[in-house]
Amino acid sequence: MTVSIPYMHFRGGSSKGLFFLKKDLPEDENLRNQYLIAAIEGTTQGDSRQIDGLGGGSSLSSKIAIVSPSTSPEADLDYFFVQVQIGKGKVSTLQTCGNMLAGVLPFAIELGIIKANSPTTSARINMVNTGGICEVIVQTPSYQVQYEGDTKIDGVLGTSSPIICNYLETVGATCGALLPTRNSIDTILDIETTCIDNGMPVVIMRASDFGLNGYESISELEKNESLKQKIETIRLIAGEKMQLGDVSQQTIPKMCLIAPPIQGGVVHTRMFIPHVVHEAIGVLAAVSVATACILPESITKNITHFTENSSFFSIEHPSGEFTVNLEYSTNNQDVIIKSSGVIRTARLISKGEVYISI
Structure with missing residues (x-):
């Protein structure tokens, strides 16, 4: 049976994926997931090449946003994120995606769900996967979404119009606490780690503890099978400690190697998501890493390396840097996170109908 579903294809931040209205998809979760896998990969059996679907053969381009008017009185839109696991015929919905979030309000404006103002339009978006709220501000001069602009984000070629994302209530969004193990440092397989969740569960480790300098290229790290195996073993143990249970079939927690900054930032990173090395760093992963930097x-x-009481944290990554604006206060040894702000960009690539066979 062949089915057609209306969609829009957006580039959000350094990711891209398909955007659907919730009402256009099956209510049954299993059937919905079959539709989404088929849309991205062309088959529900999974195809890492994705040649019969709309995916791009990368985890960064195998993403889906499901959008609807919010059922929460605190938000305008509900955003449910789905990550298609490449070639596995499976999806993951435990985490959210800050890059794809950048396209949610433009998508809603394009469809008339949210009425545009001028010169900007704002909305509060409920991140259904984790329960956090994000206030998003989009440039809409003349009551239309403006995609062109001068804002540059590393990891994306060219410039676009800025989209401001202020994350609220993201502390412990997935794990239930900022430090889900209740420790600032946990030792796993003789490696010291900080397990943290400020919107994205991340396990942070020193690159030097693995015999690395932390500035290795992506291809170098990808070829290091013993390194990847050890990191995966740590990830499985950390998942249990972080109240996530068995994460062997999940894409969280993300794994992050850190080293001293070399580009004038706060810290240098190599992010595993979780089995391949990220070309940059995810939005909420960057927020969690920045948050770890202020924990004593x-x-x-x-x-x-950062200035005391500064609220701006430049997180270095293989493609450049990602700046996070943390509004926080300290009470003795406790850190209270008020909001986490980032600037993203988005572009509408295409819209139409995707045809799938089920």
Whole structure:
């Protein structure tokens, strides 16, 4: 049976994927997931090449946003994120995606779900996967979404119009606490780690503890099978400690190697998501890493370089840097996160109908 579903294809931040209205998809979760896998890969059996679907053969381009008017009185839109696991015929819905979030309000404006103002339009978006709220501001001069602009984000060629994302209530969004193990440092397989969740569960480790300098190229790290195996073993143990249970079939927690900054930032990173090395760093992963930098006894101690009481944290990654604006206060040894702000961009690539066979 062949079915057609209306969609829009957006580039959001350094990711891209398909955007659907919730009402256009099956209510049954299993059937919905079959539709989404078929849309991205062309088959529900999974095809890592994705030649019969709309995916791009990368985890960064195998993403889906499901959008609807919000059922929450605190938000305008509900955003449910689905990550298609390449070639596996499976999806993951435990985490959200900050890059794809950048396209949610433009998508809603394009469809008339949210009425545009001028010169900007704002909306509060409920991230259904984790329960957090994000206030998003889009440039809409003359009551239309403006995609062109001068804002540059590393990891994306060219410039676009800025989209401001202020994350609220993201502390412990997935794991239930900022430090889900209740420790600033946990030792796993003789490697010291900080397990943290400020919107994205991340396990942070020193690159030097693996015999690395932390500035290795992506291809170098990808070829290091023993390194990837050890990191995966740590990830499975950390998942249990972070109240996530068995994460062997999940894409969280993300794994992050850190080193001293070399580009004037706060810290240098190599992110595993979780089995391949990220070309940059995810939005909420960057927020969690930045948050670890202000914790007094985390793994970042003696590695980070930043000005005391600064709210801007430049997180270095293979493609450049990602700046996070943390609004926070301290009470003795406790850190209270008020909001986490980032700037993203988005572009509407195409819209139409995707035909799938079920």
